[in-house]
Amino acid sequence: MGVLHCFTGGDLAFAAAMDAGWYVSASGIASFKSFGAAQLLRAVPDDRLLIETDAPYLAPVPLRGRRNEPANVVHVAAAVAGLLDRTVEDVARASTQNACRLYGVECA
Numbered sequence: 001m002g003v004l005h006c007f008t009g010g011d012l013a014f015a016a017a018m019d020a021g022w023y024v025s026a027s028g029i030a031s032f033k034s035f036g037a038a039q040l041l042r043a044v045p046d047d048r049l050l051i052e053t054d055a056p057y058l059a060p061v062p063l064r065g066r067r068n069e070p071a072n073v074v075h076v077a078a079a080v081a082g083l084l085d086r087t088v089e090d091v092a093r094a095s096t097q098n099a100c101r102l103y104g105v106e107c108a
Contacts, residue, residue, distance in 0.1 A: 001021065001022065001023075001102065002017070002020060002022040002023070003022060003023045003024075003025050003050065003102070004017040004022050004023070004024045004025060005025050005052070005054075006025065006027045006029065006052065006054050006058070007024050007025055007026055007027070007029075007030075007037065007040075007041065008029055008035075008037060009035075009036055009037030009040060010037075011040070014037075014040045014043075018043075021048075022048070023048045023049070023050045023098060023102060024041070024044045024048055024049060024050065025050035025051065025052045026041060026049075026050070026051050026052070026076060026079075026080050027051075027052050027053065027054040027058050027060075027076060028053060028054065028058040028059050028060030028061075028063075028064070028068060028072070028075070028076055028079075029058055030060075030076060030079045030080050030083060031060040031061040031064075031075060031076065031078075031079035032061065032064070035083075038083045041080070041083055041084065042083070042084055046094045047094070047097075047098060048098065049080075049091070049094055049095055049098060050095050050098055050099055050102070051073055051076045051077050051080055051091065051095045052073065052076065053068050053069065053070050053072050053073050053076060054068065055067075055068040055069050055070055055072070056068050056069065059072060060072055060075035060076050060079060061075065061079070062075065063075065074088075077091045077092050077095070080095075
């Protein structure tokens with residue numbers, strides 16, 4: 001089990017992660033206008049999607065250029081939800097369940 005951390009794209013890395021059964025984690029980069037991997041992100045199965053902040057770097061829009069922190073993950077969730085045409089609640093629920101499973105933590 002592994003994580004394709006801070007996913008920015010790349011067909012080969014994506015295919016390798018999918019073949020290996022890894023999770024794919026979107027960071028603040030998913031909120032940038034220059035993010036070019038939305039199509040690949042849409043191909044991530046719900047049970048392998050994660051979101052992250054990669055603090056203290058890569059603050060998401062609307063905080064780009066500032067110091068990033070874990071609380072900003074809500075902006076990453078909103079960006080990912082927009083790219084996937086889903087609700088923020090759906091993305092939050094799926095990514096939370098996946099993180100709990102990955103790290104062996106009981107989810108409420």
